[in-house]
Amino acid sequence: MSETRKQGAGRPAAVPLALWAAVAAVVLAGLNLRAGATSVGPVLAELQAGLGMDSAQAGVLTALPGLTFAVVGSVAVLLARRAGSNLTITVGLAVVAAGLLLRSMVDSTVLFLLLTVLAFAGMAVGNILVPAFIKRHGGARIALLNSVYGTTLALSATLPLLIVAPLAASGEDGWQLSLRVWGLAAAVAVLPWALVSFQGRRSAGRAGVADAGAGPGRRRRGRAHISSSRTPVALCVYFGVQSMHAYVQFGWAAQIYRDAGLTQSQAGLAVAVLAALGIPGGLIMPSLVARARGLGFYITGLAACTAAGYLGLLLAPTQAPWLWAVLLGLGGFAFPTALALLTARSRDPQITAELSGFCQPVGYLLAAAGPFAIGALHQATGSWTAPLIILIAASAVMAAAGIAAAAPRFVDDQLAPAPAR
Incomplete structure (x- = not known):
């Protein structure tokens, strides 16, 4: 077939x-x-x-x-x-x-x-x-x-x-x-x-078919809950960690630059460059997810860009500020990748909706908690060193979860009830 x-x-x-x-x-x-x-x-x-x-x-x-x-x-x-x-x-x-x-x-x-x-x-x-x-x-x-x-x-x-x-x-x-x-x-x-x-x-x-405008119907009797499948869990972690990175960057990157010595306008422009890269990311990644035979290389590359951007902010924030912004912006291609995986790893629109409803709420909880935690850690330590080290480590978590989520398998198959014996 x-x-x-x-x-x-x-x-x-x-x-x-x-x-x-x-x-x-x-x-x-x-x-x-x-x-x-x-x-x-x-x-x-x-x-x-x-x-x-x-x-x-x-x-x-x-x-x-x-x-x-x-x-x-x-x-x-x-x-x-x-x-x-x-x-x-x-x-x-x-x-x-x-x-x-x-x-x-x-x-x-x-x-x-x-x-x-x-x-x-x-x-x-x-x-x-x-x-x-x-x-x-x-x-x-x-x-x-x-x-x-x-x-x-x-x-x-x-x-x-x-x-x-x-x-x-x-x-x-x-x-x-x-x-x-x-x-x-x-x-x-x-x-x-x-x-x-x-x-x-x-x-x-x-x-004479089910309402095409209708939402997903009731979960089929005997089918496992979506949280019991490894692909949704991995995609949930991937979506959550990349959301946390995005909201931390939008919330704190400008302040990190300003604390390092850049002017307000320079810091704002750097963050604008970071945000603007989401536009080509949205164009490129869904087609890549749909056509690429394997996504591990790309997902690892995006996480590496994120880690490298944070490392630049940690070690030399004013030496090449635009480079660090570009690297973080490229790492932000993880967001359209996660969105595309919601449809690429499901067949039935009902499963797509359940997968989206499972992954995105967790992602946005992390998006809300991440900037708060990073800001609190900065206030407690008086430095951006510890927050940036934690963010670098989180990039590795994002890569591991993304590789697992992008494996070529369908959530529908993982949730199907076991055949009767």
């Missing part, structure tokens, strides 16, 4: 979308799953002044993306089972739009934080379910859609870093405008996604 036929075995019928519709849906979703979170950092000081937010509350605000993505992401699959994946993503985008728009209009710190949680909850749903959408509607275009998704996520994280500051400088309430624009962007995505959801349900009904 060919590999293509093997991968299709047991997969539920799906009603394909036109390529343009699938790409548009993925782009509209991806553009709204990061911008609402990264748009806060550049105007945090103005936001604190405008709302009277103290440092402790600002610290809570910076931890909310990882925590909310983890908590709400863990129940996204359950929501999709009731309402359908496409409809759940649509509602999630509406929640993102409402949360981001309303928080830009309030003058209460508590309300601002609560509405931020609401917006991040909608993003968390998309984080989990968009990979399942790609698996269900991708067909032979899965690598393309994964590339589109990874690149769009990188753009969503990077664009606010370029746009927010000029918007915030436009007037007295500029910081509110700079936050409101991302709510408007999410609102624009709701109607097209509602049409995708409606089309999927109508087409599935005509074809």
